[in-house]
Amino acid sequence: MKSKDMVRAGWLMDGSSGSIRRDVFLEMENGFVTELGWNGSRGHDPYEDKSHRRVWDLSDCTLIPGLIDCHVHLSMSGTPDRGEREHQLSRTFEEVKPVIEEHLRHHASRGIVAVRDGGDAHGHTLWYKKRWMKEDCVPVRLKSPGKAWRSPGRYGRLIGDPPPEGSSLADCVARYARSADHVKIVNSGLNSLREFGKETLPQFNLDELRMAVRRGEELGRKTMVHANGKGPVSMALKAGCHSIEHGFFMQKDNLERLAEQQVYWVPTLFTMKAYASLLEPGSLESRVAALNLESQLEQVSRARAMGVLLAVGTDSGSLGVHHGTSFVEELKLLQEAGLDLHEILRAATLHGAALLGVEDECGPLRVGSPATFVALLGPPSRLIESLSRPTVVCIRGVDVLRGSMPIPGPRPGPLCSFP
Ligand SMILES: [Zn+2]
Incomplete structure (x- = not known):
């Protein structure tokens, strides 16, 4: 008989309610939760029947749902080496494949069970997913747009292309989105590191954006829009996009609109902290990066008070x-902006799951749901510090920190239509 496993944990925070459960037990079989309870939720001792159970003793740990990073670039690393960063842009698929795999393993080892990619110049990540990836080998759920779309001559060379001559943005979405998981559009430049708060022009006009978002929706695809500054963010929201990426300097009206339209915001705070710490100390660029971070922390704090839906994205692969x-x-940084533990966990799990469409696996643990969770040493009050070293990362019933994650091989199946 296939044995059931019993997990015994000190605490459970599920990210949906504001409550913390004590003395939790979770039974799983074939990767799914078959029983779940906590102190006071049942009348009998779940440990009475020891005949067929292996017990995972996590009584000194807090269980949380699997984490979700809503903004990564898997084909790039965060290396500050300028030559290496440039080289990353011209790598072949064969060179990039092990890099993507390594990055997925880094995510899994930190309890991140699903990632949304923000695009790469050659569409390698989508190709990897379609051609190579086996989720039972690298069990992280991956959502990829392939390439991002940008305007000719504008920012975004690292992550995508402009529509080819004679094609509109909507044509490109219609042609490529079917084979991708979502659409990524770049609608502004980067934050200036020389002039605090300097806004760049939108890359597309409202009609172009609106048509593109609509075309994506017709194919069942959401659109993520890179946008900094009041104008570019406002236009993306008017066009009906599903998430704003970065959103630095978007200002109050846009925050209100985000809350009204219940559009997700992925504020990528750490990008500016990383810049500030890597650039020459005391230089103008380092100081402006620190100011950008400060301004974004204030925006997040306001967004929280207004009820904006926040999701967590790191922009991993950025400098x-x-x-x-x-x-x-x-x-x-979300904590520094004033979010409490429950709000942070909600942004890092439930909101990400809804944005990526992976609620079937990532979210509050329930009987019948996949046994996917992270165990962190200590009570919930130590949650953030323990996150850098999870005790257990369980994905569909397997502890991926101890279980093997074999190298995936090629598999037959539909190929991505990217060149
Ligand atoms: Zn990005």
Whole structure:
């Protein structure tokens, strides 16, 4: 008979309610939760029947749902080496494949069970997913847009292309989104590191954006929009996008609109902290990066008060932002902006799950749901500090920190239509 496993944990925070459960037990079989309870929720001792159970003793740990990073670039690393960063842009798929795998492992080892990619110049990440990835080998759920779309001559060379001559943005979405998981559009430049708060022009006009978002929706795809500054963010929201990425300097009206429209905001705070720490100390660029961070922390604090839906994204692959390890840094900054533990966990789990469409696996543990959770040493009050070293990362009933994660091989199946 296939044995059931029993997990015994000190605490459970599920990210949906504001409550903390004590003395938790969770029974799982074939990767699914078959029983779940806590002190006071049942009348009998769940440990009475020891005949067929292996017990995971996590009584000194807090269980949380699997974490979700809503903004990464798997084909790039966070290396600050300029030559290496440039080289990353011209790598072949064969060169990038092990890099993507390594980055996915870094995510898994930190309890991140699903990631949303923000695009790469050659569509390698989507190709990897379609051609190579086996989720039972690298069990992290991956959502990829392939390439991002940008305007000719504008920012975004690292992550995508402009629509080819004679094609509109909506044509490109119609042609490529079917084979991708979502659409990524770049609608502004980067934050200036020389002039605090300097806004760049939108890359597309409202009609172009609106048509593109609509075309994506017709194919069942959501659109994530890179946008900094009042104008570019406002236009993306008017066009009906599903998430705003970065959103530095968007200002109050846009925050109100985010709350009204219940559009997700992924504020990527840690990017500016990484810049500030890597640039020459005391230089103008380092000081402006620190000011950008300060301004974004204020915006997040206001957004919280207004009821904006926040989701966590690190922009891993950006300068100094490393896959896996940066997630906890992003959470610390959300804490600094005034979010409490429950709000942080909600942003890092439930909101991400809804944005990525992975609620079937990532979210509050329930009987019948996949046994996917993270165990962190200590009570909930130590949650953030323990996140940098999870005790157990259980994905569909397997502890991926101890179980093997074999190298995936090629598999037959539909190929991505990217060149
Ligand atoms: Zn990005």
